[in-house]
Amino acid sequence: MSADLRHLRAFLAIAEAGAITRAAARLHIGQPALSRTLHQLETHLGVRLVERSTHHLALTPAGLAFRERAERAVEAVDALLDPARAAEWLRVPLRLGHAWSALGGRTPELLRRWRAEHPDLPLELVQLDTRTAGLADGRVDAAVLRGRVRIPGTRAARLPDETRVAAVPEGDALAARASLTLADLVGRTVAVNRVTGTTTASLWPADSRPEISWVATTEDWLVRIASGGGAVGVTPAATSQLHRFPGVAYVPLADAPPVPVWLVWTDPPTHPAVPRLVELVQEVTGAPAG
Incomplete structure (x- = not known):
């Protein structure tokens, strides 16, 4: 025994x-x-x-x-x-990981509301270019993840899906369009983050696919598109809200399928404030509770 x-x-x-x-x-x-x-x-x-x-x-x-x-x-x-000493370790910062863009345009609202409700408990955003945004190796307590990611020993809450946009060089003919289709990108090189990207060749028909060019990080992805070498990108709309970059324009994609978004945390949680974070993220994003 x-x-x-x-x-x-x-x-x-x-x-x-x-x-x-x-x-x-x-x-x-x-x-x-x-x-x-x-x-x-x-x-x-x-x-x-x-x-x-x-x-x-x-x-x-x-x-x-x-x-x-x-x-x-x-x-x-x-x-x-000891309940009398719980306040000491409850002040340990709560870490929310993300590979890029966090909650997009709703990120500032999340941080403002958290600060107002929990002035003595910092919420730290941690950007990590890994598939699980640091959750699998314990660097964060929860993570905003896009696409299909399975992590043993976790729970997840579905957040609203995100539409996709095309990232194109400023001054390119595509940048002047009000919207684009996936077919408009065929013939171009599509830059994709090999670790955290949600874009795959399967977005296009098997007989009409663009060339894929792999990059290592979000910054590399932005630089590749802005350089004017003909590369373009496909990304969730949150990227256009938090990653404005000189030389890159974002154009809505009319026919691209949306990207699933999840808030994921370990089960049991590694921080006692994770349940409240889940509730607040659902409130801020308009996701159903539960």
């Missing part, structure tokens, strides 16, 4: 009382039950902690060393579970 906090408390009670009978009385349990708990702990560790006889009880050298560690462990758990 495995040992738990109950076994540590039992051992410490015996060590402090100097007798199993007195320790059992303090813990309000029977002496046989306490003896079994001590035996379970020793069996789990594979070492004798207490020398006991009818008239004598003493800690072994291993028991003396283990007592120090057990006391620190129990003190740490008691401090963590």
Whole structure:
């Protein structure tokens, strides 16, 4: 069997009382039950902690060393579970990851409302060019993700889908159009972020697809389009709201399918304020609760 906090408390009670009978009385349990708990702990560790006889009880050298560690462990758990001290660790910043664009034009509203409601608890936006925006490796507590991403051990809330736009060089003939279709981009090179991009060749018919040019980051993607070498891009509309870039124009795409957007967090959450973040993101974006 495995040992738990109950076994540590039992051992410490015996060590402090100097007798199993007195320790059992303090813990309000029977002496046989306490003896079994001590035996379970020793069996789990594979070492004798207490020398006991009818008239004598003493800690072994291993028991003396283990007592120090057990006391620190129990003190740490008691401090963590002390409601009076919860405010200390609740001030740890809540980290919201995103690969790019966060919540688009609704990002400022989210930050303003969070600051007004939780002035002592910072909400930090963390931009990471990874497929899970830092969620899978623990760098953030929740993440805004676009497209289809599966991460074991997480839960997700569906946010409103985003329309797609074309990113084209300023001064290009396409930039003067009120809207474009995917067919208008055939014959051009489409730049795609190989890690976090939501654009794939499958957006176009198999017999009429543009050339794909891979880039490593959002910044590389913007520079490739702005350079005037004929490259264009396809991206969720949030990009056009938060990534204005010299030399890049955004034009609506009339026939491109929307991009699914998710708020994803670990289950259980790594921060106690994640449930409120989920609620607020749903309110700000107009997503259904639940």
